[in-house]
Amino acid sequence: MIEVKNLVRTFKSGDRTIKPVNDVSFELEQGTLASIVGKSGSGKSTLLSLLGALDKPTSGDVVVNGVSLASMPDGKLTEYRRRDIGFVFQQFNLIPNLSAVDNVMLPMEFAGVRKAARLARAKDLLEQVQLDPEKHVRRINRLSGGEQQRVAIARALANEPKLILADEPTGNLDEQTGDHIIELLSSLSRDHNTTILVVTHDRALANKTDRRFRLQQGRLSEEPARTRVGAAAPA
Amino acid sequence: MSVLARSVGNAFRNKVRTGAVVAVLAVAIGLALSMLVANQAVAAKVTELNASVGTVLTVNPAGGQGFEGGGEPLTAEQAATAAAVPNVTGVVGTKALRLRNATEAAAQSAAGTQGAGTQAAGPGGGQGGPGGQTTTTLTTSLTAAVDAGTLGNRNQAGEGTTGSTGTTQPARTMSLPITATGTGAEVDSTGRALEITEGSGLGDYTAESTNALLGTTLAEKNGLKVGSTFTINDQTYTVAGLFDAGTSFGNNALYVTLPSAQTLAELPGELSTMIVTVNSMENVDAAKTALQDALGTGKADVTQGQRNLETAVSSLGSVKNISFIAFVAALGTAGLIILLIMVMLVRERRREIGVLKAIGAPNRTIGLQFVLEALVLVALGSVVGAAVASFASGGIASALISSNSTTAAATTTGRGMPGGAAGFPGGGAGLPSGGPFGGASQLLTTVTASASPGVIAAGIAAVFGVAIIGALVPALLTARIRPIEVLRGE
Numbered sequence: 001m002i003e004v005k006n007l008v009r010t011f012k013s014g015d016r017t018i019k020p021v022n023d024v025s026f027e028l029e030q031g032t033l034a035s036i037v038g039k040s041g042s043g044k045s046t047l048l049s050l051l052g053a054l055d056k057p058t059s060g061d062v063v064v065n066g067v068s069l070a071s072m073p074d075g076k077l078t079e080y081r082r083r084d085i086g087f088v089f090q091q092f093n094l095i096p097n098l099s100a101v102d103n104v105m106l107p108m109e110f111a112g113v114r115k116a117a118r119l120a121r122a123k124d125l126l127e128q129v130q131l132d133p134e135k136h137v138r139r140i141n142r143l144s145g146g147e148q149q150r151v152a153i154a155r156a157l158a159n160e161p162k163l164i165l166a167d168e169p170t171g172n173l174d175e176q177t178g179d180h181i182i183e184l185l186s187s188l189s190r191d192h193n194t195t196i197l198v199v200t201h202d203r204a205l206a207n208k209t210d211r212r213f214r215l216q217q218g219r220l221s222e223e224p225a226r227t228r229v230g231a232a233a234p235a
Numbered sequence: 236m237s238v239l240a241r242s243v244g245n246a247f248r249n250k251v252r253t254g255a256v257v258a259v260l261a262v263a264i265g266l267a268l269s270m271l272v273a274n275q276a277v278a279a280k281v282t283e284l285n286a287s288v289g290t291v292l293t294v295n296p297a298g299g300q301g302f303e304g305g306g307e308p309l310t311a312e313q314a315a316t317a318a319a320v321p322n323v324t325g326v327v328g329t330k331a332l333r334l335r336n337a338t339e340a341a342a343q344s345a346a347g348t349q350g351a352g353t354q355a356a357g358p359g360g361g362q363g364g365p366g367g368q369t370t371t372t373l374t375t376s377l378t379a380a381v382d383a384g385t386l387g388n389r390n391q392a393g394e395g396t397t398g399s400t401g402t403t404q405p406a407r408t409m410s411l412p413i414t415a416t417g418t419g420a421e422v423d424s425t426g427r428a429l430e431i432t433e434g435s436g437l438g439d440y441t442a443e444s445t446n447a448l449l450g451t452t453l454a455e456k457n458g459l460k461v462g463s464t465f466t467i468n469d470q471t472y473t474v475a476g477l478f479d480a481g482t483s484f485g486n487n488a489l490y491v492t493l494p495s496a497q498t499l500a501e502l503p504g505e506l507s508t509m510i511v512t513v514n515s516m517e518n519v520d521a522a523k524t525a526l527q528d529a530l531g532t533g534k535a536d537v538t539q540g541q542r543n544l545e546t547a548v549s550s551l552g553s554v555k556n557i558s559f560i561a562f563v564a565a566l567g568t569a570g571l572i573i574l575l576i577m578v579m580l581v582r583e584r585r586r587e588i589g590v591l592k593a594i595g596a597p598n599r600t601i602g603l604q605f606v607l608e609a610l611v612l613v614a615l616g617s618v619v620g621a622a623v624a625s626f627a628s629g630g631i632a633s634a635l636i637s638s639n640s641t642t643a644a645a646t647t648t649g650r651g652m653p654g655g656a657a658g659f660p661g662g663g664a665g666l667p668s669g670g671p672f673g674g675a676s677q678l679l680t681t682v683t684a685s686a687s688p689g690v691i692a693a694g695i696a697a698v699f700g701v702a703i704i705g706a707l708v709p710a711l712l713t714a715r716i717r718p719i720e721v722l723r724g725e
Contacts, residue, residue, distance in 0.1 A: 055719040082595020093590040097248050110595045
């Protein structure tokens with residue numbers, strides 16, 4: 001369970017103080033597929049960085065399964081990112097000179113997983129995201145955008161994180177590939193009880209999540225829930 | 236993929252840049268290794284010179300050196316007195332002899348008798364020499380390995396004139412004598428160990444023996460090998476070994492044990508020179524004074540061979556210092572190159588570092604990755620640099636030594652070290668081949684700068700040490716990169 005308590009993040013820009021995240025509070029149950037929508041510059045990515053311990057809040061706290069991120073030293077935050085968080089970036093952020101399978105193996109290497117085990121799991125994950133097996137050993141810069149995003153998702157799943165934070169996961173993809181990615185995230189949430197928080201400005205995508213939040217000028221508000229993608233129709 | 240494999244992969248990410256970096260590193264590392272090799276070679280030479288020459292004093296009879304001058308011969312009692320002088324660690328007595336080829340000596344003697352009359356004492360036919368030390372002319376079955384040439388004929392003729400009663404002798408071709416030295420230890424007249432190239436030494440140098448050591452050219456001239464025999468005054472000697480003195484003059488010589496030489500000269504207990512070794516260079520001056528006082532200024536002349544080579548040793552010391560400074564500078568340059576390259580790579584890969592941190596890479600893993608990448612580049616540079624050093628170190632050392640020894644060599648070449656068995660006039664038709672001590676220039680140029688595996692390994696270890704330091708700085712910089720700063724661009 002994730003609890004976000006009165007989260008504030010401010011930046012100085014000349015004489016002005018900007019508050020991309022302004023007193024944000026919410027809770028997410030384990031296994032929830034949620035989305036945050038908002039215009040560009042509304043603070044979506046900043047909020048995601050705070051939840052993923054990439055950045056530190058000016059005030060407030062994020063509590064993950066009862067553990068406060070605010071009180072964690074840097075080493076513990078790194079461990080938190082390694083074990084509990086999976087990031088899917090809009091620009092994929094894969095290591096260009098490594099193969100698809102090597103990229104997926106990286107987080108497992110950092111977690112101390114033995115080589116044979118991480119190779120087997122990396123191949124399995126790449127199959128789950130439906131990457132052609134012959135492309136597993138292909139260098140990232142020889143894969144298409146959709147294929148790279150699948151590798152990025154596989155990498156995010158490598159250490160079986162409790163929370164996946166996806167920043168515009170379909171932003172660089174065509175509609176068909178984007179739909180597939182959403183299906184994939186939804187099934188992960190449903191089948192693996194993984195909490196997934198997607199940041200997007202794509203309302204269609206947001207409509208496919210369990211819970212929808214809107215971020216406007218740093219303030220978060222929740223919108224009414226919709227039927228989940230892939231969920232059984234009500235009787 | 237392990238950190239090492241990733242580092243190797245990263246090192247070759249941009250092959251053109253990698254090639255350029257390796258080339259620059261190879262130059263710096265090659266220069267560093269060359270300087271280290273030169274430094275080690277010069278250091279070894281300085282140690283050798285200090286050990287063998289710098290601490291040696293030569294004692295000659297007062298007023299006499301070799302076969303020139305006059306005075307009273309040195310005695311075994313004086314050798315014992317010298318050995319008791321403070322800081323003296325060893326005294327080796329020598330007895331100098333001159334040998335003439337028996338056939339030529341007979342012919343020249345006959346010619347001398349006809350031309351100058353019978354000489355009751357002193358040199359007949361230019362053989363005896365004016366000095367009072369070894370008036371006995373010994374004959375041998377050996378033939379001198381050095382042709383008399385212009386200088387030899389002039390020198391021999393000069394001696395003959397000195398010994399005559401003023402009658403001008405007709406010009407004739409002279410044969411050169413052969414230097415024979417009775418020595419109390421396996422050292423030459425300068426106190427340096429004899430370089431025996433074949434066979435063995437003479438064993439106990441303080442006992443009579445019919446074994447002899449021959450200079451390589453003398454042996455070659457007479458077709459002798461180890462085990463061959465020759466005669467001195469009808470006494471048969473066996474060649475126990477061959478030595479290489481490094482000069483034509485020095486190799487036209489032979490060594491027998493001191494008692495053997497004294498017996499041949501029929502002068503038991505008499506010494507031509509004493510080679511006195513002092514315990515350290517610092518004590519040479521004090522020992523020289525004490526030795527002179529102990530032996531008496533009217534009975535012995537004490538000379539300091541070190542003086543002749545002081546400038547040379549000093550010059551070599553300068554080369555050693557210069558090469559060490561250059562080694563450190565080249566090493567520092569290699570470290571700086573690594574530092575700058577790695578700083579550039581860290582800046583270039585800030586985003587990648589941020590991503591690695593975002594997915595949970597610890598700082599030490601990222602730092603280690605960059606250090607290993609630097610070491611891969613250094614390893615490649617070291618391989619090429621070692622190859623460069625193995626070819627260039629000799630030339631660089633020679634260039635350093637020749638540029639620093641020109642003055643020193645000019646002041647020492649041809650001065651020679653007075654005394655002892657080396658005092659015979661030399662031969663040859665042109666310039667003298669240097670004095671009996673060969674001149675410091677020869678010692679300087681005999682510095683052998685070979686790139687030994689040990690020195691190369693030590694140099695490469697130093698390069699790696701510097702490279703690690705150079706790579707640690709940028710590696711530590713990676714720890715300061717916050718993932719959000721580089722990912723915020725999204």
